[in-house]
Amino acid sequence: MHVINALLPVFLLVLTGYLLLRLKFADDAFFHTAARFVYWIGLPSVLFKNIAETTLTLSDAWRIFVMMTIASICIALLGVLISYYLKLNPCRRKTFIHTSFHCNTAFVGLPVILYSVSAYPESQKLIGMASMAVAPMIPVFNIMSVIVMRGNDTSGRSNLTSALLGKIATNPQVLSCLGGLAVSFIGLKLPLAFSRTLGSLGSMALPLALISIGAGLTARNVRDGLPAAILASVCNVVLLPLVGWVICTIWGLSREEMLVGLIFLACPTASSAYIYARQLKGDPAFAGNVILISTLISAPALWLVLAWGL
Numbered sequence: 001m002h003v004i005n006a007l008l009p010v011f012l013l014v015l016t017g018y019l020l021l022r023l024k025f026a027d028d029a030f031f032h033t034a035a036r037f038v039y040w041i042g043l044p045s046v047l048f049k050n051i052a053e054t055t056l057t058l059s060d061a062w063r064i065f066v067m068m069t070i071a072s073i074c075i076a077l078l079g080v081l082i083s084y085y086l087k088l089n090p091c092r093r094k095t096f097i098h099t100s101f102h103c104n105t106a107f108v109g110l111p112v113i114l115y116s117v118s119a120y121p122e123s124q125k126l127i128g129m130a131s132m133a134v135a136p137m138i139p140v141f142n143i144m145s146v147i148v149m150r151g152n153d154t155s156g157r158s159n160l161t162s163a164l165l166g167k168i169a170t171n172p173q174v175l176s177c178l179g180g181l182a183v184s185f186i187g188l189k190l191p192l193a194f195s196r197t198l199g200s201l202g203s204m205a206l207p208l209a210l211i212s213i214g215a216g217l218t219a220r221n222v223r224d225g226l227p228a229a230i231l232a233s234v235c236n237v238v239l240l241p242l243v244g245w246v247i248c249t250i251w252g253l254s255r256e257e258m259l260v261g262l263i264f265l266a267c268p269t270a271s272s273a274y275i276y277a278r279q280l281k282g283d284p285a286f287a288g289n290v291i292l293i294s295t296l297i298s299a300p301a302l303w304l305v306l307a308w309g310l
Contacts, residue, residue, distance in 0.1 A: 009115055010108070010111055010112055010115060010210060010302075011299055013207050013210035013211050013214065014210050014211070014213055014214035014217070014295065015214055016211050016214060017031070017210065017211030017212055017213060017214025017215040017216075018214040018215060018217055019214075020211065020214075020215065021214075021215040026215075028215075031211075031212050031215040031216070034208045034211070034212050035208075035209075035212045037204075037205070037208060038107070038205045038208050038209040038212065039172065040172050041172075041201060041205070042201055042202060042204055042205020042206070042208065042209070043106060043107075043110075043172070043173055043176075043202075043205050043209065044172040044173055044175070044176030045176070045198040045199075045201040045202045045205065046110065046131075046198075046201075046202035046205060046206065047131050047134075047135065047173055047176045047177050047180060048176040048177070048179055048180040048183075048198060049180070049190070049195060049198040049199060049202060050127055050128055050130075050131040050180070051128065051131050051132060051135070051177060051180025051181055051183075051184055052179070052180040052183035052184050052188075052190055053128075053184075053190060053195065054124065054125075054127075054128030054131070054132075054184060061129050061130075061132035061133040063251065063253055063257060064129065064133035064253070064257050064260055064261040064264075065133050065136050065137060067244055067247045067248055067251065067253065067257075067261050068133070068137055068244065068261055068264060068265060069137070069140055070247055071240055071241075071243040071244040071247055071265060072101045072102075072103075072140070072141075072144065072240070073101075073144075074243050075100055075101040075235050075236070075239060075240045075243060076097055076100065076101045076144065076148065078100070078235060078239070079096060079097035079098075079100035079101060079232070079235055080097055082096070082100075082231060082235070083096045083097055086228055086231075088228060091281060091282050091283045092225065092228070092282075092283040092286050094148055094149050094280075094282055095149075095273070095277050095282035095283040095284075095286050095287050095290075096228060096231075096232050096286070096290075097148050098145055098148045098149055098273055098276060098277070098282070098287075099232045099233075099236065099269045099273045099286075099287055099290040099291070099294075100232045100235035100236050100240075101144070101235070101236065101240065102141055102144070102145055102236075102269060102270045102272070102273055103236055103237075103240060103264065103265060103266075103267040103268065103269065103270060104213075104267045104268055104269065104270040104271065105134045105137055105138075105141075105264045105267060105270075106134060106138070106173060106209075106270075107209040107210070107212075107213060107270075107271065108210070108213070108267040108268060108298070109130075109134065109263055109264040109267045110130065110131070110134065110206070111206045111207075111209065111210060112263055112267070112302060112306075113126065113127065113130045113260065113263055114127060114206065116263075116306055122256070125256070126256055126259070126260060129256065129257070129260055130260045130263075130264075131177070131180070132177075132181075133260060133261070133264070134264065135173070135174070135177030135178075135181075136177075137264075138171060138173050138174055138177075139171070139174060141270070142171070145272075145273075145276050146276075146280070149276050149277070149280035149281075149282055150280060213271055213295070216271055216274075216291075217291070217292050217295065225283075225285075225286050225289065226289070228286070229286060229289040229290045229293055230293055232269075232290045232294075233268075233269065233290050233293040233294035233297055234297070236268065236269050236290070236294050237266060237267075237268060237269075237294050237297050237298045237301045238297070238301060240265045240266075241262045241265040241266040241301065241305065243265075244261055244262055244265040245258070245262060248261060248262070255309065258309070259305070259308075259309035262305045262309070263302065263305055263306070263309075266298060266301040266302050266304075266305050267298060267302070268291065268294035268295040268297075268298040269287075269290050269291050269294040269295075270291075271291055273287045273290070273291060274287045274288055274291060
């Protein structure tokens with residue numbers, strides 16, 4: 001029952017966002033603004049506060065980060081093999097590979113962890129560990145995504161590299177993580193008023209992120225490339241955490257490290273995969289299908305992870 005109580009609010013909020021838009025209680029402009037707020041203000045507030053107020057060091061989270069990186073690379077390579085076996089066209093092929101490994105660690109993983117470990121004896125340690133582990137994954141996912149989505153296109157490589165570095169350097173989540181690390185390492189204590197303000201912004205951001213994801217779900221064009229979309233979703237939500245579990249077992253990660261890492265890896269495909277597909281000549285409709293299907297099957301996957309870990 002504890003696992004259900006921890007996980008159910010996440011998907012109820014996603015369902016709420018879906019219904020709010022379909023019932024015309026809120027429009028696209030509202031969810032667009034909500035997504036911008038989460039991206040630029042809310043999520044950075046959560047990351048900065050959690051990292052700045054923890055006494056953990058990077059040594060407490062680096063093994064989770066390395067495990068997630070290795071697992072993501074393994075699934076990306078598997079996605080390459082599957083996409084060629086299915087004889088997908090180039091646009092769909094690179095979108096298949098991208099959606100098979102890019103999991104939604106920030107907008108789904110962090111809320112699940114925050115909601116699920118609140119009753120855990122060392123909840124603050126786990127939350128801090130999760131924040132530090134996800135921080136370096138943001139630029140890693142960005143780099144892997146651009147490499148995959150560019151495919152064999154070598155035109156403008158220097159401009160692409162500059163744009164990618166600029167994107168990482170100006171990413172609000174990356175900057176907030178670096179700021180939180182600086183405050184934590186120096187040993188500064190956040191003023192109470194500032195800490196409470198960040199906490200309030202973070203409390204607003206996570207539900208807004210989830211209802212925004214729900215509003216973005218669509219059943220249109222689901223039948224187009226359905227078998228391939230299901231395979232990409234299985235790679236992302238099922239095989240990715242399985243590979244992560246194998247790495248954790250071989251490497252001897254602690255139960256807490258495994259719990260945090262596997263929650264992140266069992267999350268659905270990141271909604272940004274749709275943006276990548278649109279901007280880098282992929283298959284946006286296919287990306288949307290994978291996001292929808294992976295969101296649905298991530299419920300039992302996350303339930304299994306939490307049932308095991310909690």
